[in-house]
Amino acid sequence: MKAFAFAAMCAATVSVIGAGAASAQMSSMHMHEQQTRYYGTPDLELTAALVQAGGGGEHFDAGQLVGVLAGSNKDAEVKHLTQMYGADGVTKFLGTFTFAINDALKIATSKGVAIPTPAPEIATDGRALSEALFKAGSMPSGRFDIGYMLEHLISRPIHVELMHDINAEATYGPAVNAQFHTILTTAIYDLKSAYGL
Secondary structure (H helix, E strand, O other): OHHHHHHHHHHHHHHHHHHHHHHHHHHHHHHHHHHOOOOOOOOHHHHHHHHHHOOOOOOOOHHHHHHHHHHHHHHHHHHHHHHHHHHHHHHHHHHHHHHHHHHHHHHHHHOOOOOOOOOHHHHOOHHHHHHHHHHHOEOOOOOEOHHHHHHHHHOHHHHHHHHHHHHHOOOOOHHHHHHHHHHHHHHHHHHHHHHOO
8 A cells, every 4th residue: 555655646746747747838938929020110111121121112123132132242142952852842932931021011011011121221231131130130138040030121010910920822732831040040141151240
C-alpha cells in the first residue's frame, strides 16, 4: 500500500510539473507571437516610398524595387538569392512580392486608407530606403522580423488579410508565401550588410 501511495504521489507530481512546463511553453509561444505583431500606426510615408521605388501604385514591379534598393549591387544580390533559392524560387518571390503590394494597396483603398505622396529623396535612395525598412522590421527586442516590418508598413489588419489572400491564390499558396518571407528576410539582411547599416 505504501509503495502504491508513493508511486501515485510521484505520478501526480510529474503530472503537475508536466502541466506547468506545458503552460510555460504556451505562455512563451504566446509572448513570442505578441512580440512579432505591430499594433502601432503604420508608416504610410515609408509604404509610399517603397511603392514609388517599385514603379508606383499603377505599375508596381518588385524587380524594379530590388533594383532601387540594391543599387549597383543589384546583379550581385540577384545572383546571391538565385544561388540560395534557385531561379524558380527568385521568380516566385518577385511575383509574390508584386502581388502582395498590389493586393495591399487594393485592401487599403477598400478601407479608405490613403497612401501619401512619398518623399522623393527616400524613394530613389536605396541605402536610405533599406535602412528605413530594416528599422521598420526591428522589434523592441532588437530582433528583425519580416512580418513585423510588413505590419509596420501597412498595419496588422491589412497584413492579416493580405496573408490570407496570398495563401488562397492558386498561383502562390502557403508554401510560396512562407518562402517569400524567407527570401525577403535574406534580401533585407543582405542590404543591411552591403550598406554597412
